[in-house]
Amino acid sequence: MNSKQGILYPLAAVIALIAALFVALDFSGVKRLTQQSYAVATVNGTPIARAEYQRALHAMQAGLERPLTMDDKNRALKILIDEELMVQEGLRLQLASDDRLIRKNLVQALINSAVLLDSSEEISEQVLLDFYTQEKSLFATPLSVTIKVLKKNQHSDVETFTQALNNKASFIGAGELAKLEPLNIPVDLPIGKIGDLLGGNARDTVISMRQGDIAGPIESPDGEIFIWLLQKKGGQLSFVEARNSVLNEWQRRQEEQALEEYLLRLRKHARITTSNPE
DSSP states (O other): OOOHHHHHHHHHHHHHHHHHHHHHHHHHHHHHHHHHEEEEETTTTTTEHHHHHHOOOOOHHHHHHHHHHHHHHHHHHHHHHHHHHHHHHHHTTTTHHHHHHHHHHHHHHHHHHHHHHOOSSSOOOHHHHHHHTGGGSEEEEEEEEEEEEEETTTTTOOHHHHHHTTOOHHHHHHHTTOOOOEEOSSEEEEHHHHHHOOHHHHHHHHHHOOOOOEEEEEETTTTTEEEEEEEEEEOOOOHHEEEEEEHHHHHHHHHHHHHHHHHHHHHEEEEEEEEOOO
């Protein structure tokens, strides 16, 4: 054996020994360093993240007008440690499997987590506008109207009525001059009720009218009528009017999709067997 080999063999032995120690210790020293760098404490080997501790301090400070003392900080850490102890004990007792309320809360927490992770992206106005255009019928409110109605009878003179309107007479005043009969129609009447009371022709005419318009004569089951539209409420909302509703509906659908994708991943990696439920 030459001198060079005499040096290499002991060196190789030392390297092998170090490698064996790392394997035997499962890099525990490295793990401890890593835990210390981001954890403020460990509970049965489970780290309590420094970020979680900072959040607890911020929450505590929000309720106080004075700066936090060391006792406050120690109390915050103690609360986090006690919380972790209770979580671990709950898992040991399998409460997540046996207690219905805990199971329900755990499921809800996972749903919230899956939805939150998927909804962090900024939403552009164009995305919302496209969604509004595709689902326009969702963003409408029930249409209701307030109208005045005059009915023609055998003594009425439509020409007199028309001329009076042209001379700036009011709808009711022109009707009195022309001997048209006023009908008692409830205010804020749903548009469907117009059809019930005055017929389909009147309903369709009112839908196409603007506030302040006068239409007629219109055929109705009880004869010819004239309609003055005083107010129209509801109907199709513009994008600007409906934007908050558009945003809420878009987010709701994104959350549903995120949850479904999350469940699909869980099902894909699970071993599920079922028996005949009957």
